[in-house]
Amino acid sequence: MPVKQEKRLRVGVLGAGQIAQAAHFESCTKAVNADLHAICDVADDLRERMVITHGAAKGYNDYDRMLADPEIDAVIIATADAFHVPATIRALEAGKHVLCEKPMGLTVEECETLKAAVAASGKVFQVGHMKRFDAGLQAAKTFIDQEMGEIVALKAWYCDSTHRYPMTDAVQPLIVTSANARKPSANPKADLRRYYMLAHGCHLIDTARYFAGDIVAVTARLSERAGIWCWFVDVEFASGTLGHLDLTVQVRMDWHEGFQIYGQNGSVIGKTYNPWYYKTSEVDIFREADGATHRVLGADGHFYRRQLEGFARTILEGTPMEGADIDDGLASVRAMVAIARSAESGERVALADVSGGV
Structure with a gap:
């Protein structure tokens, strides 16, 4: 690994559950410009084990005590979705920068409240849409912005597989659990239609927006058959680009994710892998x-570490934000709500008109 830089961001991670263990703790320890300063979790057994395993300087069982630590510069919110907004607002009010896991929030209204809190704080806030740090997607974005000219059409798909857990169990670290872990009042997986949209749909939507810009309206269809949830979504982009999104969960095949983009001066075709393989997308750029056709190798496929390093650069060096900001996070939630409303009604839904949650 590269040698740590002299100037580094001191990070506190809230939550010691699966996403923290699989992604964020390691990202902090491997990042060249960040350190894992503290871990906060109410489950004493889990927190103490993670502090020892990952070499954190401190452990806290009280979030406010961690936020009061003057040595912490920034907080990673790695909790259940229901806790994202309130935990972020508390961190901002304590003067900490925040990297919050996706989705940013559960309703349009709470995300708008968070946007006001970010503006009032003057702190850096970034949403954990880590696919923006996939070197293949970044190469496609550069081509789109600098050479492609007008984008005519975008097709993108995100298809989770019935075989994903045997695959991810083989490559992820053994996830440690605790009976003392704090859980949201409602089981997030009790409504699978809602859960799949929040867990997977937000990735698909952010990738589409990363390439083609703002989404203004959607028309969605939803099929629930044979234990498969399938959303086909026609997308209207502000640029006039035509879009089609396919979110299908529990396909009977390998993980299937990618995109095709057709433009004035060329095209882009991408194949994206299960993120836990840490393998850069295979993106073919035709000029x-x-x-x-050109393809970047992208030997460094640790998207979560690259995400944290980009976040740290913005704070430490004042570089422009490379990841998803508060407006991107809000737009993603608006799009998910609009898709849910359109699937229910069968009608076109404008993002500007939606409220509530998925």
């Missing part, structure tokens, strides 16, 4: 100018 009409030379009649050739």
Whole structure:
């Protein structure tokens, strides 16, 4: 691993559950410009084990005590979705920068409240849409912005597989659990339609927005058959680009994720892998100018670590934010709500008109 830089962001992680163990603790310890300063979790057994395993300087069982630590510069919110907004607001009010796991929130209204809190704080806030730090997607974005010209159409798909857990169990660290862990009042998986949209749909939507810009309206259809949830979504982008999104959960095949983009001066075709393989997307960029296809290798596929390093650069060096900001997070939630309302009604739904949650 590269040698740590002299100037580093001191990070406190809230939550010691699966996403923290699989992604954020390691990202803090491997990042060249950040350190894992503290871990906070109410489950004493879990927190103490994670502090020892990952070499955190401190452990806290009280969030306010961690936020009062003057040595902590920023907080990663790695809790259940229901806790994202209130935990972020408390961190901002304590003067900490925040990297919050996706989705940013559960309703349009709470995300708008968070947006006001971010503006009032003057702190850096970033949403954990880590796919923006996939070198393949970044290469596609550069081509789109600098060479493609007008985007005519975008198709993107995100299809979770019945075989994903045997695959991820083989590559993830053994996830440690605790009977003392804090859980939301309602089981997030009690409504699978809602859960799949929040867990997976937000990735698909953010990838589409990353490439083609703001979404203004959607028309969605939903099929629930044979234990498969399938959303087909026609998307209207502000740019006039035509879009089609396919979110299908529990496909009877390998993980299936990717995109096709057709533009004035070329096209892009991408295949994205299960994120826990830490493998850069295979993205083929065809340039009409030379009649050739180009592909970046992207040897560094640790998207979560790259995400944290980008977040730290913005804070430590004042570089422009590379990841998803508060407006991106709000737009993602608006799009998910609009898709849910359109699937229910069968009608076109404008994002500006939606309220409530998925």
